[in-house]
Amino acid sequence: MKKWLRNATLGLAAVVALTACGTSDDNGDTTGGDTGTTDGEATEASDFTVGMVTDLGGIDDKSFNQTSWEGLVAFGEEFGLEQNTNYSYVQSESMDEFEPNLRNLVRSDTDLVFGIGFLMENAIRTVAEQNPDAQLAIVDMVVMNQETDELYDNIANLVFKEHEGSFLAGVVAALETESNQVGFIGGVESELIKKFEVGFKAGVKAVNPDAEIAVQYVESFNDQVAAQQIANTMYSQGTDIIYHAAGDSGNGLFTEAKNRARNDEKVWAIGVDKDQYEEGVYDDDKSVTLTSMVKRVDIAVANVSEDTMNGNFPGGQVLEYGLDDEAIGISDSTENLSDGVEDEVNNYRDQILSGDITVPATDDEYEEFLSGL
Template sequence: MKKRFMMLVSSVVAAGTLLAACGEGNNEDTTPVNNDANGGNEITENEENNNNDGNNEATGDGEGFSSKMVTDTGGVDDRSFNESAWAGLQMFGDDYPEAEVEYIQSNDASDYAPNLNRLARDGTDITFAIGFLMEDDIRTVAQQNEDQNFAIVDTVVMEDDETISNIANITFAEHEGSFLVGAVAAMHSETDHVGFIGGVESDLIKKFESGFKAGVKYVDPDMEVTVQYAQDFNDASRGQQIADTMYGNGVDIIYHAAGGTGNGLFTEAIDRARNGENVWAIGVDQDQALTEGEWDEGNVILTSMVKRVDQAVYQVSEDTMNGNFPGGEVLEFGLEDDGVGIAETRDNVSDEAIEAVEEYEAMILNGEIEVPQTDDEYEEFESSL
């Protein structure tokens, strides 16, 4: 298995600006596709005219190159993971205006395979599966379309203990970034009781949970951390219900790694803030304090753990266009290359906490702090404090 660390693109644009056009293409020739509940068989006129050989030679402005993505069930406007990936493709389309960028939205897990097959059939130069839940489907589709290039975010696709040559595997050190926001939570909690809401319990989300708990306990080993999983990434009402229970039981800061389910956390925090309660929420994937909509009226987001899915998608698209498709490689984006970290919006974070974050980041990078990723590693970490 090959593994490499990649430097991210240097330009950093505010999430609100990047996402203003979400759900729309970059140019008149680009039409995002929103599938119906059955996976969707509607083909736009633009798609019918695509070159289907899958081996287009792109020019310097991207002409003849296509980069497209399949969302998970959270949708492209989830204000989190999918939205960040689409923002990355939009950035790529802005910088290479002749390139074709699109997304297909999955309304159900049964849409994954048809959507991936659809882009393979169209001859897409690089097809992204956004989310680890598509692991089995992309494995099957990639093996059936060996001349097509694929990439998946948040997992490593294996077959017989080997990576697959036409799949690039994009991963992140979520545990490292989660440690930092855990430390921020511990330094701001007034009740000494914080919470974590996970989406679907899995190895990936355990990285968020383990890192967060480790950051909290590193600051204060006696602090209480309540954890609950919604077992869904797209159920805001369930997220609000869990947040309501946690806040009601004395938690004053909650971190989520739950996609669209986490939107319910912000709704609950705003409702309680309106009633004079001093509660906070911590966002994930993007700087969620910058997202527009019903959260604007409530200043309840303490910080966010930023995970640069947008830049990763951009870079893999650009590399592939330039003839350097990282097939079979495991690409990890972590603290050392700004792949994860705390959000730039820090109005609600104390100077003391910001200084601590900088110190802890240095300690993680030099090996003084080894952040746990699993339950077993967390138990070992906690016992060492």
């Protein structure tokens, strides 16, 4: 496999592999039983097929869906596969399309079918129950059997420690803000997006307990206009740095930041999921993107595809990716960071990896975190 697809060492042994026959606690951890990995026969690359169903943001959201597709494309190119023959995607325009889109791929005998995003939980559960021989994977959700409280052995669950990377984004924001006011724009308020919000706020407060943090949700992953309006309000009220976890909606943040930057207003945006430096470019050579919280969904998708092709479908497992896998972190684009900021981010990263800092992922954990500052 290409070096960049393996540079995070995200094979099955490198992530948290949890079982199909245990019980889940509040943190999603599962215990008991064997690995749940399917030791099937390897499929010739030329015969292997894999498809993905997008979340609502669309394949060109410049964020979550796009990153997932880039991973599938990289996998296909590495093994000489043909797009639309061996690997493909189906775009979802509404949540009502999730289930039929997944089902159609399964019915076409696609070897591996990805559902991209936590909003697909119910749809992929239904398809898994109706098609026990299917090999399904979902990103950003652990799907449990509601009757038995067990994992499905025909679903691989890919999750990330977004709160850890968001903490580092908060460190950057706290070090770079000049107004002492920063903001967070979320997509749909949910347990998942709360991890981004809470981790970010914890990183800010760890560096500057007196900083003010504005938080607002779009309640959509594909409403750029609403996100731009929220960003406009935050910037107008003195916020100078805004971090988003809003999918395609987040592009509205970049629009607002660039409009203001063209009028010589010093504001910044922090990207998410992939390096969004280019999304912030204006006047050819400048960007309003301060940094981005990178989430390597592409690596996870590529690796699970390869494992499945080789007969090792990780059904009935929770595969968790974080800082220690280099699957979560801060982007390599450092052009807009002040001197010393990158070193300070690495310092906090080391403290998280050593266990000296436990990053909160929920509101209750955040309150506990604040009490210890």
